Amino acid sequence: MNIAIIGAGATGLAAAHELLKAGHTVTIFEAGDTPGGLAGGFKAPGWDWSLEKFYHHWFASDADLLRLADEIGARDRVIYNRPTTVVYYAGRFYPLDGALSTVLGGGPWVDRLPLSGSIARGLLALRYPGFNLIDVMRYGLAGAYLVLASNWRRLEQITAHDWLSRRMGRRVYGLLFEPLLRGKFAEYAEQVNMAWMWARIKARTPMLGTYVGGFQAFFDDLAAHVQQRGATLLYGAQVESILVETAADAPCLTVHFHQSPIPNRQSSIVNPQSSIPDRQSFDRALVTTSPRLMAKLAPQLPADYLGALNRLKSLGAVVLIAALDRQLSRAGYYWHNLPKSAGFPFLALCEHTNFVPARHFGGQHLVYCGDYLPPDHPYFSLSDAALRAIFLPALRRINPEFEEAWVQQTWVFKAPYAQPVPFVNHSRAIPPVKTPLPGLFFASMSQVYPWDRGTNFAVRLGRAVAAEMAGLPAPPASSRG
Numbered sequence: 516m517n518i519a520i521i522g523a524g525a526t527g528l529a530a531a532h533e534l535l536k537a538g539h540t541v542t543i544f545e546a547g548d549t550p551g552g553l554a555g556g557f558k559a560p561g562w563d564w565s566l567e568k569f570y571h572h573w574f575a576s577d578a579d580l581l582r583l584a585d586e587i588g589a590r591d592r593v594i595y596n597r598p599t600t601v602v603y604y605a606g607r608f609y610p611l612d613g614a615l616s617t618v619l620g621g622g623p624w625v626d627r628l629p630l631s632g633s634i635a636r637g638l639l640a641l642r643y644p645g646f647n648l649i650d651v652m653r654y655g656l657a658g659a660y661l662v663l664a665s666n667w668r669r670l671e672q673i674t675a676h677d678w679l680s681r682r683m684g685r686r687v688y689g690l691l692f693e694p695l696l697r698g699k700f701a702e703y704a705e706q707v708n709m710a711w712m713w714a715r716i717k718a719r720t721p722m723l724g725t726y727v728g729g730f731q732a733f734f735d736d737l738a739a740h741v742q743q744r745g746a747t748l749l750y751g752a753q754v755e756s757i758l759v760e761t762a763a764d765a766p767c768l769t770v771h772f773h774q775s776p777i778p779n780r781q782s783s784i785v786n787p788q789s790s791i792p793d794r795q796s797f798d799r800a801l802v803t804t805s806p807r808l809m810a811k812l813a814p815q816l817p818a819d820y821l822g823a824l825n826r827l828k829s830l831g832a833v834v835l836i837a838a839l840d841r842q843l844s845r846a847g848y849y850w851h852n853l854p855k856s857a858g859f860p861f862l863a864l865c866e867h868t869n870f871v872p873a874r875h876f877g878g879q880h881l882v883y884c885g886d887y888l889p890p891d892h893p894y895f896s897l898s899d900a901a902l903r904a905i906f907l908p909a910l911r912r913i914n915p916e917f918e919e920a921w922v923q924q925t926w927v928f929k930a931p932y933a934q935p936v937p938f939v940n941h942s943r944a945i946p947p948v949k950t951p952l953p954g955l956f957f958a959s960m961s962q963v964y965p966w967d968r969g970t971n972f973a974v975r976l977g978r979a980v981a982a983e984m985a986g987l988p989a990p991p992a993s994s995r996g
């Protein structure tokens with residue numbers, strides 16, 4: 516079959532990889548000038564590695580991603596490390612998640628013990644001044660239950676707010692989970708279902724991974740691999756619509772697109788423009804954009820499917836990256852969860868160079884200040900300078916000696932579709948990947964539920980939708996859950 520894929524992010528490239536393995540002809544339309552979508556990166560002068568536009572890491576449990584890396588011969592370039600994640604309490608930061616071997620001492624074998632993650636969390640919770648002994652016990656028991664539980668469909672019937680405040684108690688909920696839910700889901704915080712939190716806890720590991728050269732290097736390698744296998748990858752190709760006709764029982768999908776010239780893109784991954792018309796016809800098409808955009812691209816979709824796409828809620832992301840001339844967190848912490856109730860102007864501060872060494876970035880220390888917000892939030896229309904003026908003073912709360920003179924450069928990235936919002940009984944609200952239009956498929960972050968959005972689950976979804984498009988058996992689920 517001749518198949519079109521809209522989007523060269525993790526979902527589109529993973530689907531392309533599977534379809535090529537099954538012998539199909541694949542053309543990928545990518546509006547941007549690089550592969551990787553939301554997980555892509557950029558490289559400033561003097562850096563050896565690229566930096567993700569939005570903070571990214573992998574977990575040790577990301578088996579779908581690791582399998583894909585294996586298949587393209589890049590498994591040895593996925594590297595893991597154990598950076599420290601901290602939460603805020605009364606003006607200070609405390610680790611609440613870590614490897615048991617770090618908390619107790621001892622070799623890596625300690626981390627392979629059953630429930631080692633829960634035990635480590637319990638021990639760290641004992642040292643956290645916000646909890647009393649009863650809080651620690653409730654936190655530990657409910658946390659262990661969530662790690663062992665597999666019936667997420669029961670958990671999606673209740674909100675995380677209700678489940679956590681009842682099982683773990685108001686204090687644990689108020690100190691740990693409420694800030695996370697409020698920061699991530701804004702006005703929807705109390706409506707998010709418990710299956711989302713279950714999946715988040717279940718899939719996370721203290722070991723975090725990246726790719727030699729950064730995530731962009733991974734997506735460049737993956738894109739190069741699918742091209743070597745015969746895929747046509749069109750960069751700067753903005754798809755405007757997909758129209759479906761059915762002739763003699765075989766669907767014909769026409770992709771209408773507009774291609775712009777791409778400066779500085781390696782010619783090996785750009786097709787010569789002159790030979791590309793502004794429409795091409797296919798037997799099947801897969802769209803991997805946001806649900807809103809999908810609804811616009813395929814106006815022939817029936818009203819109930821369009822309605823389901825338009826009812827899916829999501830938040831956008833705003834990230835400011837600061838390159839500093841020195842380390843910010845004196846303790847070397849990587850990820851800081853910040854409660855907005857304590858006056859922080861964003862949700863997470865992530866010092867990337869406490870995860871990936873600063874030597875890969877010309878010695879610069881890179882700090883992300885990130886937030887999830889409704890797409891109409893004022894941060895989306897503020898200038899970079901205005902955002903800098905709001906965000907940078909908060910760095911003094913991480914290190915009181917911080918001065919703006921430490922900042923050598925800043926970058927701002929914004930994405931209107933960044934975090935799907937899963938309400939109670941969300942599984943019933945997700946449109947199927949096979950649309951009612953013959954030959955047209957849709958796979959997005961909103962469909963990896965109950966898992967939280969992530970490149971591992973995008974790869975899993977890409978694989979599953981490829982199998983469905985090609986009429987192959989569903990691939991085995993290779994990661995937890």
Ligand SMILES: Cc1cc2nc3c(=O)[nH]c(=O)nc-3n(C[C@H](O)[C@H](O)[C@H](O)COP(=O)(O)OP(=O)(O)OC[C@H]3O[C@@H](n4cnc5c(N)ncnc54)[C@H](O)[C@@H]3O)c2cc1C
Pocket residue numbers: 521522523524525526527544545546547550551552553554569570571572573752753754755803804805808832885930932933934958959960968969970971973
């Ligand atoms: C702030 C933030 C932090 C994250 N952190 C992590 C993390 O730590 N670990 C992790 O694994 N995941 C993380 N994720 C999630 C991860 O980025 C996504 O799950 C993944 O990138 C989704 O891939 P995708 O292919 O489904 O979508 P996308 O990456 O959005 O790809 C869609 C592609 O379609 C293209 N496109 C859009 N419209 C058109 C059009 N009209 N024509 C042609 N092309 C078009 C886009 O340019 C894009 O390349 C994070 C996401 C965000 C926003």
